[in-house]
Amino acid sequence: MTETQKKAFIKTYGCQMNVYDSERMGDVLAGMGYGVTDTPDEADLVILNTCHIREKAAEKVYSELGRFREQKRQRADDGRELVIGVAGCVAQAEGEEIVRRSPAVDLVFGPQTYHRLPQLLSRFAEERQPLVETDFPAEDKFDHMPKLPRPEAPRAVTAFLTVQEGCDKFCTFCVVPYTRGAEVSRPVRKIIEDAQRLVDRGVREITLLGQNINAYHGEAADGRRWSLGRLLDELALIEGLDRLRYTTSHPRDMDDELISAHRDNPKLMPYLHLPVQSGSDTVLKAMNRRHTAAAYIGVIEKIRAARPDIALSSDFIVGFPGETDADFEATMSLVKSVGYASAFSFKYSPRPGTPAAEMENQVPEAVKSERLSRLQELLNSQSRAFLQSCLGREMDILIEKPGRKAGQLAGRSPYLQAVHVEDQHHGIGDMVRVCIDSVGANSLSAHTVGADADSLPRAMTTA
Numbered sequence: 001m002t003e004t005q006k007k008a009f010i011k012t013y014g015c016q017m018n019v020y021d022s023e024r025m026g027d028v029l030a031g032m033g034y035g036v037t038d039t040p041d042e043a044d045l046v047i048l049n050t051c052h053i054r055e056k057a058a059e060k061v062y063s064e065l066g067r068f069r070e071q072k073r074q075r076a077d078d079g080r081e082l083v084i085g086v087a088g089c090v091a092q093a094e095g096e097e098i099v100r101r102s103p104a105v106d107l108v109f110g111p112q113t114y115h116r117l118p119q120l121l122s123r124f125a126e127e128r129q130p131l132v133e134t135d136f137p138a139e140d141k142f143d144h145m146p147k148l149p150r151p152e153a154p155r156a157v158t159a160f161l162t163v164q165e166g167c168d169k170f171c172t173f174c175v176v177p178y179t180r181g182a183e184v185s186r187p188v189r190k191i192i193e194d195a196q197r198l199v200d201r202g203v204r205e206i207t208l209l210g211q212n213i214n215a216y217h218g219e220a221a222d223g224r225r226w227s228l229g230r231l232l233d234e235l236a237l238i239e240g241l242d243r244l245r246y247t248t249s250h251p252r253d254m255d256d257e258l259i260s261a262h263r264d265n266p267k268l269m270p271y272l273h274l275p276v277q278s279g280s281d282t283v284l285k286a287m288n289r290r291h292t293a294a295a296y297i298g299v300i301e302k303i304r305a306a307r308p309d310i311a312l313s314s315d316f317i318v319g320f321p322g323e324t325d326a327d328f329e330a331t332m333s334l335v336k337s338v339g340y341a342s343a344f345s346f347k348y349s350p351r352p353g354t355p356a357a358e359m360e361n362q363v364p365e366a367v368k369s370e371r372l373s374r375l376q377e378l379l380n381s382q383s384r385a386f387l388q389s390c391l392g393r394e395m396d397i398l399i400e401k402p403g404r405k406a407g408q409l410a411g412r413s414p415y416l417q418a419v420h421v422e423d424q425h426h427g428i429g430d431m432v433r434v435c436i437d438s439v440g441a442n443s444l445s446a447h448t449v450g451a452d453a454d455s456l457p458r459a460m461t462t463a
C-alpha cells in the first residue's frame, strides 16, 4: 500500500444483499487501486449503498448526504477532492432527483450497474458533471466483476453469495420489483465456482442470497434448470464447506425438493426465514401475496415434518391499508399458532409508485404504532422462549471471532443465534460441540463438550 493510494468509504443500509453488493463494490474499486477504509475522514470516494424499502430508510440517506456535503466543502478548501456516490435502491428509484435534492452528489448508480464503476469514475474525472446511471444493462454484472473474493479482503468464516436477484411477485406494498428488476437466477456453474473460491479462502458457512431465492431456477451443465434444493445439494459436495443457509423466501415457492433438502442435506442449517406479512386472508389478498394464511401454515407443517427442530423466522407488516382490528388479530393468532424463533416487524410505509400507496383506506399512524408494539411483544416473548428451549442442549457452534472476554470465543448456533463459548483450545473457523449453559437477552452462553475429540479443529491464520 502506498501513501498516495486513493481510499473509498462504503456505507451500507438495508438488507444482506446490500452488504454483499458493498463488498463487491469494494472488489471493483480494489481492482482500480483503491483501498477500502472504515474511516470516512480519510476517504477520497464515499459511496452510500442505500435502501428504499421503507420511507425511514430512504430518508436517512439525505441526512447522511448533508453531512458529507459539509465534509466535501471543507476538503475543497484544503484543495482535496471528495467524490460522493449514491448506489443501491434509492439511487435506482430516485435517479436524477437525488442530484437535484443533494447537489454535492457526483455519481448515482443502481444495483445493476456497479460493475461499471471504473467507467463511471473515469467519465466523471473527465466531465466533472454529476452522472446518473440507472439502466438495467443487458450484460450480467457478475461477469464483469473481479473474481471473488479479492486477495486483500479480510478473511472471514462466513460469507454471503448472491444466487438470484430481483422479483416478479409484485406485492402491492413493495418497491423491490422496481428497484432490483425482474427475477434473474445465476447459472449453477458460476455459483459453484464462487463458493469453491470462498471455501479455499477459509469460509466455512455460506448464506445464499436472493430477494426471492426459493424461486431460483438457474441453468445447469445438464441443460436443465435446477431448483434451489438441487443447488444446495450440489454445494453440499464442496469439501470444507460446513454450513449452508439461504434467504429470503416466498411461501408460494417452497417446493418439495427444497423441503426435502431440509430433511436430507446435513449441511443445510435448521433455520428458515419465511415472511408471511399478515395472518389475514383479506390483507394477504390486498397485498397480492397469492396465498392464504392456511396455505402458509400448511407449508410450515410440511417443513416441520421434514426438519422438526427448524427455527422459523418471518417478516410482518402492520397497518397495511384497510387492515381492521380483526385482520390484525388474525396476524396475532397466526404468530401464536406458528411460534417463531425470531422475526422482523414493520409499520406499513407507503412507497411511491406501488399500488398500496394509492389505496384510500390508509391506517392512522397511532393505530399502526399500537399494533406494532403488541405484535413485537408477542414475537419477543416467542424468541425468548426459543432461546430458553436451548438451555442444557448440545449443539455445534461455528466459531467466527474472539469473544468479548479473554478465554471466550463467539460463534453461531445452527439456529443462527449468537453463542459465547468458554474455550481455550479452539480458534476462529473451528466447529465446536458445546452445551448451552445460560441464556442472555439475545444470545446464548456455552462451554465445549468432548474437547478436541468432538470438534474439527481448523484454526485459520488471519490475513
Ligand code: 5AD
Binding pocket: 053, 054, 173, 174, 175, 275, 277, 315, 316, 317, 346, 347, 348, 349, 350, 351
Ligand atoms: N412498508 C413496510 N414494510 C415493508 N416491507 C417491504 N415493503 C414494505 C413497506 N412498504 C417489509 C416486508 C418485507 C421486508 C423486507 O420489508 O415485511 O418482507
Ligand code: SF4
Binding pocket: 167, 168, 169, 170, 171, 174, 175, 176, 177, 211, 212, 250
Ligand atoms: Fe417484495 Fe418479497 Fe413481495 Fe418480491 S416477494 S414484491 S421482494 S415482498
